[in-house]
Amino acid sequence: MAKAALKTPPRDDLYETDFFLWTQAQADLLRARRLDELDLDHLIDQVANVGAIDQREIRNRLTVWISPFSPSSLRSPSKTRCPTASCRRSLI
Template sequence: MTTAYETDFYQWTQQQAALIRQGLFSELDTAHLIDEIEDMGGSKERELESRLGVLLAHLLKWEFQPARRGNSWRLTIKEQRRRIDRLLKKNPSLKPLFPGTVIDAYGDARLMAAREMDCDDSQFPLECEFTVEQITGDYWPE
């Protein structure tokens, strides 16, 4: 049996919200609601990973291309640090995941930096050498 969840997600969300407002909990599509709630939480983790990827790529560019350091890179680093800080303040349960997320994001950061610098990713260390404090603090690689 096809449901609105498969055919019209927006309609499904509105139906589920209406059922909750009316207190008709037995009529809820609980299996899909559980999936969607878990996915909502996962989106915050994916946001952290994405922001870390951008930040780490710019830290790599800053370190490995000192002659090209500019305001754009500096501001991107500052912006991502601010956004990561806000994300962690609003979602403190992400803090314990931070070190593992850095590991995952660093692989992407190497590729992003290599693409933007038009070089091979082997130019960069295989593992992230920035500490959590350096990533989130006011550290600027030399």
């Protein structure tokens, strides 16, 4: 991002009005080691949320991946979507 991009609206306003631009400005400030200008309150919240979001995403993907092998899905074929008894017998 260009140096001119560092001249942004006040930190709180930018965070509320253009989140993407706020993230880019924070990254620029970090690269420039201008730590005293960082929006630390919002930055701390965002870093903490990233870990929680990643953990939730992994748990959801594992649930989808493992669910076909769960005991409840391997029980009786009568719980399948076959509408007739002959269809269910063919699954056995």
